[in-house]
Amino acid sequence: MAEEEPCDSNIERPAGHRCVKYTSKPGQESVDTSIASGVHLLQKVRKLAGPLHLQNGEMMKAKEVHSLAIPLQIPRQVGRKRSAFAEGLRNILDNRLVIILALPAILLVFALAYIPMFGIAVAFEDYKAATGFLSQWVGLRNFELLLTSPVLGRLVRNTIFLNTLFITAGTVFGVGMALLLNEIGNRIFRRVTQSIMFLPFFMSWAIVSLLVSAFLDYYSGVVSMASRNLGFEPISFYEEPAVWPFVFVILRIWRDTGSGSILYLAVLASIDPQLYEAAAIDGASRLQRMRLISLPLLVPTIILLTLLAIGRIFYGDFGMIYTVISNNAAVYETTDIIETYIIRAIQSTTNFGISIAVGLTQSVLGFICVFGSNWIVKKWSQRRGEDYSLF
Amino acid sequence: MVVSSFTPQKVLQVDGYSLWPRALTTEAYVWALRGTQVLTGYQVTIAVTFLGTFLSVAIMSGAAYALSNKRFKFRNPLGFYFYFTMLFGGGLIPWYITCRMLGLYDNIWALIVPSLVNPWWIFVIRNYFNSLPIEVLESARIDGASDLQILTRVVLPLSTPVLATAALFVAVGYWNDWWLGTILLDFAPFRPLPVLILRIMNSTRAINEAMLAKGAGITIDMSQIPTLSVRMATAVITIGPIILLYPFVQRYFIKGLTLGAIKG
Numbered sequence: 001m002a003e004e005e006p007c008d009s010n011i012e013r014p015a016g017h018r019c020v021k022y023t024s025k026p027g028q029e030s031v032d033t034s035i036a037s038g039v040h041l042l043q044k045v046r047k048l049a050g051p052l053h054l055q056n057g058e059m060m061k062a063k064e065v066h067s068l069a070i071p072l073q074i075p076r077q078v079g080r081k082r083s084a085f086a087e088g089l090r091n092i093l094d095n096r097l098v099i100i101l102a103l104p105a106i107l108l109v110f111a112l113a114y115i116p117m118f119g120i121a122v123a124f125e126d127y128k129a130a131t132g133f134l135s136q137w138v139g140l141r142n143f144e145l146l147l148t149s150p151v152l153g154r155l156v157r158n159t160i161f162l163n164t165l166f167i168t169a170g171t172v173f174g175v176g177m178a179l180l181l182n183e184i185g186n187r188i189f190r191r192v193t194q195s196i197m198f199l200p201f202f203m204s205w206a207i208v209s210l211l212v213s214a215f216l217d218y219y220s221g222v223v224s225m226a227s228r229n230l231g232f233e234p235i236s237f238y239e240e241p242a243v244w245p246f247v248f249v250i251l252r253i254w255r256d257t258g259s260g261s262i263l264y265l266a267v268l269a270s271i272d273p274q275l276y277e278a279a280a281i282d283g284a285s286r287l288q289r290m291r292l293i294s295l296p297l298l299v300p301t302i303i304l305l306t307l308l309a310i311g312r313i314f315y316g317d318f319g320m321i322y323t324v325i326s327n328n329a330a331v332y333e334t335t336d337i338i339e340t341y342i343i344r345a346i347q348s349t350t351n352f353g354i355s356i357a358v359g360l361t362q363s364v365l366g367f368i369c370v371f372g373s374n375w376i377v378k379k380w381s382q383r384r385g386e387d388y389s390l391f
Numbered sequence: 392m393v394v395s396s397f398t399p400q401k402v403l404q405v406d407g408y409s410l411w412p413r414a415l416t417t418e419a420y421v422w423a424l425r426g427t428q429v430l431t432g433y434q435v436t437i438a439v440t441f442l443g444t445f446l447s448v449a450i451m452s453g454a455a456y457a458l459s460n461k462r463f464k465f466r467n468p469l470g471f472y473f474y475f476t477m478l479f480g481g482g483l484i485p486w487y488i489t490c491r492m493l494g495l496y497d498n499i500w501a502l503i504v505p506s507l508v509n510p511w512w513i514f515v516i517r518n519y520f521n522s523l524p525i526e527v528l529e530s531a532r533i534d535g536a537s538d539l540q541i542l543t544r545v546v547l548p549l550s551t552p553v554l555a556t557a558a559l560f561v562a563v564g565y566w567n568d569w570w571l572g573t574i575l576l577d578f579a580p581f582r583p584l585p586v587l588i589l590r591i592m593n594s595t596r597a598i599n600e601a602m603l604a605k606g607a608g609i610t611i612d613m614s615q616i617p618t619l620s621v622r623m624a625t626a627v628i629t630i631g632p633i634i635l636l637y638p639f640v641q642r643y644f645i646k647g648l649t650l651g652a653i654k655g
Binding site for chain 2: 088091092094095097098099101102103104105106108109111112113114115116117118119120122127132133194195198199202203204205206207209210211213214262319323326327339342343345346347352355356359360362363367370371
C-alpha cells in the first residue's frame, strides 16, 4: 500500500482525505492525487495495463488504486448503499442552488403553460368568469353547439387553405431565392441583398398592417389613387373577400423569403464545388448546373421543412391576419381563421362556449399533426442514416 | 412611409402618397410627441423591452444552466418539462383565463411576464453551455466557486455570442409586440406603440366605412382622428430604432435565424 504523504498543493481539503503520489513508470515525475484529481487517477489507472509505480519505490495494483481513488472522489458512497429515492433526494439537495437558478423559469412555465392545460376543462363547462376553471359541467354541449354552427367549416377551411398557400409560396420563393443568391459571386453584394431581405422579418405586424392600408385604403391608398388616375373606379379592398388570400401570400413572400432561404443557402454552401467545376468542364450551362446539381441536393431539405410546416397546418398565422384584417366582418368569408375567431370571442365574450370547443379541437388536431409529421420525418430521415426530427 | 410622415396633411389629402412631396414639415412629429398617448406609448414600449429582455435572458440562462449541469441528475426530466410545452398547449382561452387569474391584466406586467420564458431559447442557450469546455467549469468548482458564481463569473461571460443573439430576438419580440397589449389591456391608461398604431388604424377605418355607408351626410369631428401623417410618424418612431440598429447587429440576427432553423 502506498505511503500517505501530506498534500503539497495549497488546496484546502476536508478532513479524512488522503493524498498519494504516484507515477506510471519508475523515475517519472510524480503527480499529486487529491479529491479533484481522483477522477483523473481512476481514468489513468483504467488505461494502464501494468501496476503503478509509487514514489517510494512500491508498486500498486490497479485494484488498490481503485479502492483509494473512489473514497477520494465521493466519500459519501463508502458504507451502505442508499435507495434510489434517497440518492435522488441527495442529488436534489446537493444541487439546490442549481434548482433555485432554474426556479423562476420552472414556475413561469408551470403558471403560463401547465395551468392552462388544466384549463382545457372549460371546454366541457358553461364558463363564467366568477367561477373560472371550476364552472358548471355541461359535458359535450359546447361541441354540439360547435357542430351545428356553420362556423367550424369556415374556420378549418380558411386555416388549412391559407396555410397551404403559405407553405407552397414559401418553399418556392425560399428555394428560388437561395438558388439565385448562391449564383452571386460578389460577396459584398450578396451580403447586402441578404440583409435587406431579412429586414421585413423583424418588423412588427402593426407596422405592416399600416403599410397595407397605405396601399389598399379606398380613399388614400396608393392602388386606389393609381386606378383613379388611370380612370378606373378603385376597388374597396377591405370589403372584397376574394382578394385577401392573394394579399396574404404576397405579404408572406415579402416577409419570409429572406429568412426562409437561409437554411437552403446553408445546404448549398456545403455542396462540393468540384461538382460544379466538373459540370462546367462538361459544358453544362449555369441554368443546367442549378437545375441538375443544386436543386436535387436541396430536395431532402425541402421535404423536411415542408413536412414540419404541414405539422403546424392547424395553427394559423394570426399575427398577420388579425393585425391586417382586425374585426372587419366584410371579409371573414376568406380570412377568418381559428385564432381570429377565438380572439374575437375573448374580446366580446360572446360565443365563448363554441370558441372554447374550437380551441380544444385545434389543440388536439394540432398535437396529432405535429406528432405525426415528426414521426414521418424521423422514419424518413433515419432511413437515410440521419435524424432531422425535432424530438 | 418616412416621406409621408414629413408631408403636410393637406398635400397628402390632395396628392396622395408620393416619393417626392411638394412640401416638407415636421408638424406630424411635433403633434405625435406632444400628445400624451404616443409619448407614454413610447415610454411603455422602451421600459417593457429593456426590463423584459433583461429578465427573460436572466431567467432562461438560469434554466439552461440547470439543464446543462452534468452533476444535476434530473436535468433530462426537467428538459422534458420545458419541451412538452412546445408540443402541446391548453389553447388561447385557458391561457387568457389563467393570465387574468394571475393578475396579468391591465398592468405593465401583463406586457412582460407572459413572454419571459421561451423553451426554444432555453434549449439554444443550453446547447451553447454544453459546448463550453467542462474543465473550465470544474476548475472553478475546485477553486471553491458556487453554482451561482460559476454561472455568473464563468459561464455567462463565455457565452456572450448566444446570449446576445437571444437577447436581440427577445428584445425585438417585446418591441414589436402587439398581441399582449391587445388582449390583456382593456382599461389601462397606457398602450405600447404597436397597439396604438393598430387602434388608430382601426378607428380610422371604421369611420371611413361609416362615411362610405351613410354618405357625406354625417358629421364627424375630424380633429379627433389622427391624421394620416401622424399615423405614419408614429410608425416611423416605432420602426426607427430597429432600422437604425439593424446594420450593426444583423450578423446576430442571421445567426439567430440559423439557430432557429436547425435541430435544437
